[in-house]
Structure formats: structure tokens, C-alpha cells
Amino acid sequence: MIEVNQLTKRYGGVTAVNGLTFTVRPGHVTGFLGPNGAGKSTTMRMILGLNRPTSGSATVDGQPFARRRHGLRHVGALLDAGDAHPGRSAAAHLWALARSNGLPRRRVAEVLREVGLEGVARRRVGGFSLGMRQRLGIATALLGDPPVLLFDEPVNGLDPEGVRWVRGLFRRLAEQGRTVLVSSHLMSEMENTADHLIVIGQGELIADESRTEFAARGAGARVTVRTPDPDELAAVLTLDGASVRRDGSGVLTVTGMSAGRIGELAYERRIMLHELAPRTASLEEAFMESTAGHADYVVGGRR
């Protein structure tokens, strides 16, 4: 389990992370979301003890991670796909890490197979595509068979097949009872992957809830209603507090009222309904809405 408590990081006048508190639990894929510059990488680096917090704390299974010997056995992380020496082969890179972490040599072949790089194990990393380097970074994270895994923007450079594979991998790791934290600035990447979401903007917590809860609170939630009496129904619903929009063909789009309540009111007034279709906000809509005003960089310059 990862626990972040009142975590703050300032770089000179820039506050990258501001009083963040959250817990990442085992058995789930937790999406760590925020617009560019929101502070995701800085937070992950503090969890790994690579950056020192200005204040607050981050612990992994109750201890600051930097204090652990043989770190790869406790936490696996993919932070930067470019951190393997370009002159080394993929296998040599992993062997060196396995040795310094007291891991058996067989793990190298196992993780290369797991990420689909066994065919290029002897090739120099310098000649790898971004997607291959990303797979090698994931192999590195898996090497110590750790209970806690952090991935910073892991799908960068992966083709659609690679993206599908990595989603399946995260799900399997969570099903094995591991703690899996995956960052992204794209909500669409989390739609089929994460069951829990931690959303930040400008270094501050915006949401910490299940994916379904997050989507449900988006104001994009609305109900489409088709009726032969649109004028009468619109008047009834408006009187009861809903906002109603009507298109040219008489279809009503209702916000601020559940489909159930609309059905009840129509029944009471004997208004016939031909269609009553609730629509929850897409994750993307909920995300755009919740982070509006929290983007660090916007078109036209910095905020």
C-alpha cells in the first residue's frame, strides 16, 4: 500500500505538489490522472525517494521507500523509458539490475518473455524504438516480482496492440493482489484500465474515488426523452426543477433530474413517453470538467 500524506514539493517559486493526501490500495489498478504539469511525475518520484518532499511524507508499506535494500523486490517502477544504457543489450541491462538487487538470473528471461522482448534480448538498447524501450522499462519494473508497481505514462510510444497488452498486464498484476499506480494525462487511457482514480490538478487533489463514482458526478449526465407532448412535459419538468432543452424534432434533453423522476411525473400527468434514456457523463467529460481551470499550460501560453 502507498500512503501519501500532506505531500508538498516546491521548486523555487513553483509549487509542483501542494498538500496531497491519498492512499493507493492493493488489488486495484489505480489511475493517477491530471493535465500536463499537474505534478504526477514529481509525486511518483517522491514516493520512490528520488525527490525529497518540501514537507509531508510518502511511504510504501509503512516505510519511506528510500530506506529499503534490494528496492526492486519491494517496488517496481517505470519512470523514464530512456534510462537504460544505449550501448548495453536488453538482457545485460536486466542482468546488472538483477545482480545488484540479489535476484536470480532466471528472472531476466522470465520478464523478457513476459514483455515480448525475448527475440531481441541480445540487441543493443540504443537501437530500440520508443515502444521497445517502454517494454524494457516494464520488464525492469517486473524484475523483482514486487508487490507495489508504479508506471509513469506507460503507454507512450506503444502501438494499439501494445496498449491492449499493457492494459491486460496491469489488470493481471492487480488481480494477483499487487498495488498498481498508473499515471496518464489522458482519461481515455484509463477508461478500460483503472477501477480507481486519483485526479490532480496544479499539484492539488481533485478526486479520489472509483471510476464509476467519478463518471457519475459529471454534469454531462442527462436524460433524453421522446414524447408526443413535448411542450406539456417540458413545462411539468421545469416546474419540478429540471433544466430542459428541446430540439426541432421535439426530443427533450433533461439535466438535473433522474430518469425515474421524469417517468413518475409523466405518469402522474398521463403524458405518454416513447423513449426515456439516461446517459451518464463519459469519463472524458467528467475529467475535462473536473480539471477545468487546473491545467498548468493552456493554448496561448502559461496560466
Ligand SMILES: Nc1ncnc2c1ncn2[C@@H]1O[C@H](COP(=O)(O)OP(=O)(O)OP(=O)(O)O)[C@@H](O)[C@H]1O
Ligand atoms: N526539477 C524541476 N525544477 C523546476 N520545476 C519543476 C521540476 N520538476 C517539475 N517542475 C515543475 O513542477 C510542475 C509539475 O511537474 P510534473 O512533471 O510533476 O507534472 P506531470 O503531471 O508529471 O506533467 P506531465 O504530464 O507533463 O509529465 C510543473 O510546473 C513543472 O514545470
